[in-house]
Amino acid sequence: MSFTKKTGGKALDILQNLPRITLANLRAEPGTKKAEKKRGRGQHGGNRSGRGHKGERQRGNRPRLGFEGGQTPFYLAIPKYGYNEGHSRRAQYQPLTLNRLQYLIDLGRIDPTQPIDLTQLVNGRGVTIQPQKRDYGVQLVGEGAGIFAAKVNIEVQMASEEAIAAIERNGGIVTTGFYDPRSLAVLCKPVPFFLSGQPIPKRMLPGEDMVPYYTDAANRGYLADPEKVQKARIALAQKYGYILPDISKDELFHMLFMRKDPRQIFFGLSPGWVVNMVEKKILKPTDDKLLQYYNS
Amino acid sequence: MSLPFIHRSAMLCRGFRASLNLYDHTTTIRLRTLCSSVGEANTGILQSTEEYKFVERLIPPSRVPIPPKHDGPSPSGWTPPSEVPPALPYMIRRSRMHNVPVYTDLTHGSRKTTLVRKVEGDIWALEKDVKEYLQQLTGKDLPTQVNEVTMTLRVKGHFDTELKEWLVEKGF
Numbered sequence: 001m002s003f004t005k006k007t008g009g010k011a012l013d014i015l016q017n018l019p020r021i022t023l024a025n026l027r028a029e030p031g032t033k034k035a036e037k038k039r040g041r042g043q044h045g046g047n048r049s050g051r052g053h054k055g056e057r058q059r060g061n062r063p064r065l066g067f068e069g070g071q072t073p074f075y076l077a078i079p080k081y082g083y084n085e086g087h088s089r090r091a092q093y094q095p096l097t098l099n100r101l102q103y104l105i106d107l108g109r110i111d112p113t114q115p116i117d118l119t120q121l122v123n124g125r126g127v128t129i130q131p132q133k134r135d136y137g138v139q140l141v142g143e144g145a146g147i148f149a150a151k152v153n154i155e156v157q158m159a160s161e162e163a164i165a166a167i168e169r170n171g172g173i174v175t176t177g178f179y180d181p182r183s184l185a186v187l188c189k190p191v192p193f194f195l196s197g198q199p200i201p202k203r204m205l206p207g208e209d210m211v212p213y214y215t216d217a218a219n220r221g222y223l224a225d226p227e228k229v230q231k232a233r234i235a236l237a238q239k240y241g242y243i244l245p246d247i248s249k250d251e252l253f254h255m256l257f258m259r260k261d262p263r264q265i266f267f268g269l270s271p272g273w274v275v276n277m278v279e280k281k282i283l284k285p286t287d288d289k290l291l292q293y294y295n296s
Numbered sequence: 297m298s299l300p301f302i303h304r305s306a307m308l309c310r311g312f313r314a315s316l317n318l319y320d321h322t323t324t325i326r327l328r329t330l331c332s333s334v335g336e337a338n339t340g341i342l343q344s345t346e347e348y349k350f351v352e353r354l355i356p357p358s359r360v361p362i363p364p365k366h367d368g369p370s371p372s373g374w375t376p377p378s379e380v381p382p383a384l385p386y387m388i389r390r391s392r393m394h395n396v397p398v399y400t401d402l403t404h405g406s407r408k409t410t411l412v413r414k415v416e417g418d419i420w421a422l423e424k425d426v427k428e429y430l431q432q433l434t435g436k437d438l439p440t441q442v443n444e445v446t447m448t449l450r451v452k453g454h455f456d457t458e459l460k461e462w463l464v465e466k467g468f
Contacts, residue, residue, distance in 0.1 A: 003417035009444035106370035123356035268350030288342040
């Protein structure tokens with residue numbers, strides 16, 4: 001049914017029939033405007049105007065905020081401790097709930113028949129990553145594990161145990177991979193990077209503090225031993241009480257097992273290549289030194 | 297101290313790459329094995345158009361995609377609008393992201409309102425229905441404000457989940 005719109009509707013009809021609106025016709029809704037308290041106009045001639053009797057109070061000379069009359073104030077008595085020291089330099093991971101991931105898949109913003117990457121998540125406007133603000137990627141959070149029902153091959157930067165269990169329960173695969181800040185910027189916004197004409201950089205390996213995380217099979221790290229990862233999948237299935245589906249017999253088996261090389265940023269594109277978007281071509285180097293560098 | 301660590305991790309990585317048969321070998325590094333070159337350019341550059349399909353996958357779409365067909369509510373709780381618009385004197389369109397346009401607002405730190413946008417047709421009939429429904433739910437007669445210019449309805453209090461369910465039930 002299509003409805004014709006008459007802007008203003010009944011209000012406009014009423015207005016056209018009433019007399020002209022002037023200040024004499026208007027008043028506020030009773031109860032919206034409260035009368036202002038007038039200082040110095042009270043009983044017995046007002047006198048002190050709400051300032052009290054003599055002293056610092058009436059004379060407007062009270063000491064600074066936090067002063068406790070000479071006693072060591074609270075803000076000086078408590079010792080300092082570096083709880084927030086270096087907070088602006090800590091790595092941040094934007095959370096992605098399973099609720100949100102399911103919503104994005106249901107609305108067709110993310111394609112579950114292709115491997116899900118941070119680029120796909122950003123393109124589907126699922127998450128917003130700011131590499132310049134110490135974001136190191138996205139973390140998968142277990143909220144919505146109960147309703148999650150999609151078989152996906154997803155690559156994130158961190159994942160909680162419940163999230164890994166929920167995805168593997170549905171026959172999917174989770175991998176955690178590290179992206180250094182430059183690679184992350186390239187991954188999140190590939191088009192401006194390709195237009196800049198630079199060769200695709202090789203992804204750096206994680207720093208000392210993150211190597212234990214990415215080599216651990218329990219976190220499905222990209223540097224972990226695949227046999228250990230398989231054992232961890234079975235162990236997790238036993239812990240959470242579900243039967244681990246056999247992926248090798250799946251029709252999407254090839255897609256589910258697609259994984260990136262630790263030095264690769266994009267699927268199908270190697271480091272060292274230059275993408276020409278105008279002519280839709282890819283330029284590859286042939287010089288030995290360059291090949292050696294990009295292949296290391 | 298850090299050097300042997302990095303070396304070890306690089307060795308680890310290479311070792312795993314060799315033992316791994318799960319990686320997508322057809323399109324990863326080893327440039328020597330790839331021999332696709334369409335038109336040799338000047339000094340030592342190979343040009344190719346075969347891998348460009350991987351680049352096309354990376355380009356973000358500029359339009360909101362149409363959601364796939366679902367029978368009833370999807371696993372995340374999203375319900376598509378019914379095929380036939382309900383036979384009511386008003387219509388509430390979906391937002392551009394295909395959601396029901398009911399929003400909550402908090403002004404002055406404690407003033408809660410619910411806003412229903414994108415209304416077409418007889419907005420006063422919608423106001424009457426909303427008041428009746430919320431009367432049944434809360435037992436209170438809630439103040440509402442109809443704006444005929446922007447065709448929106450504002451209700452005092454936060455009722456976004458209730459109103460969304462109610463509108464979806466009606467088929468909007």
